[in-house]
Amino acid sequence: MLDSLSDLYWTYQNIIHGIAVNGILGLSVYLVLSIGQLALGQAAFMGIGAYFGAIATTKLGLPFPVALLTSVLAPAAVALAIGAPTLRLTGVYLAISMLGLGEISRLLFLNWEYAGGALGLSGIPERGGVYLLYGVLIVLIIALFFVGRSRIGRAMEAMREDETAAGVMGVNVPRYKLATLVASAMLAGLAGCLSAHLSSFIGPNEYGFEMATTILSFALLGGIGTPLGPVAGAAILTLLPEVLRFLADYRLMINGAIIVVAVLFMPRGLLSWRMKRTV
């Protein structure tokens, strides 16, 4: 029994890790969407976390916990710096500025010789493992449920429904926007660092537009009624390419088709129920 479980784990290790990493990314995008902003910056924050974390262990020989901390703080600092000017934008304009951030960070990684330039960083030590991954994921899900069922969660839902009315209710709207962006950047950075230390290699092109839309599609498919929605969406979109392996060349097409179908027929996502916001 244990042997077969162990076999299963070794065979499907990449998928098992991928589901947890993508689940954390799903939570990151969930945060931004739950205040009604369109989120396309997650891939960039993930890349920043991955690079800073990988440099900490590979180049500087720092212990893994320090790398994790770096990978959370670096994207948080970037989010703070760009948040003040960009969060005055809304909707499509914010999305475009976040795409810009993604391109800028990609070009920076591409030309950063110290971090391997176009070749990327290789030889990243393997750290973390399945228990840490799923432990982090579960703790984050619980934490976001707790936050959701508090004055903060109510304020966030109020902002998603009507920003003006939320302000009149006493919600400090700009502060909530900035805090949400920073928290979301931290989660994406953490996911980036964890995945970098499982794949042993990162490249500058892994965190571009394609990744940004993939992360967004986790939430589109799963729904944002509860934190479980985007995690479920991430699990499905991670498993699907394996199940549909025989369609390998059409993978992105299938992903796209799923998103179109989800948006058209399940506008609230697969897990469409909404969390209660009282104790």
Added chain:
Amino acid sequence: MTTTKHDAQTTLDVEGLTKQFGGLLAVDGVTFQVHQNTVHGLIGPNGAGKTTLFNMISGVLPATAGSIRLIDEPLDELPTWERTRRGVARTFQNIRMFADMRVVENVITGMHSRLSSGIGSILIRNGSFKKEERDAEAKAREQLAFVGLEQAADRRAGDLSYGDQRRLEIARALASQPRILLLDEPAAGMNPAETHALVPLLKKLRDERGLTLLIVEHDMHLVMSLCDRITVINFGKRIADGTPAQVRKHPAVIEAYLGHKAIDAKAAAPTSKVRP
């Protein structure tokens, strides 16, 4: 501050308030005082600038010129949420419910500035957090009972009837423990029975809760029977200010707004809405 001291304490002091949208002067130097524990009406034809005034008082729109004071404290530089914390609450002409939330959650959201649990106690769900949340829910249900919506507390807010949504907006605004409550056309879209029930509710707010109300409304019967004082504006300018009886007789008001017919009909059953 140019106004004479009134014997009643001034809750809201609006002085020369002006709003310019490009070439349009929507509100042009409007001045009035709302006295403590009174119902103050703000009336005028459509497009007179009443909602723009509300938006400036609540901080939704910045004023071009003029000043707003809440009990001698200037509000001009403060963002919306700070004004809410200091005691300005409002409802909206076009209802702005949080439609997906339950009714009771809408009201608790209105308490946002009165709740203080930080992220730490939220994440560990300690006793003080749970107590604050339970107290908030109990208070929210009290507010709902006050406006007569206790039965609907756990329904989805967007599923309520129009009149009930208006009352929910009042309950949600009350939840922030305001000193002054701004009601933007609370009777709009209500049927006659609902409008009839609104008058005693608003009177209770003044007489039992000691609240101060500033109310924009087109239902003249409601305005005349409820308001202690009325300010009339037209084309962004104040054209009259006084008690309902004074305003009714004011020539500028008759000319600009009510028309002779309405004045003649005031002795008869005065239920007609002036709005088209």
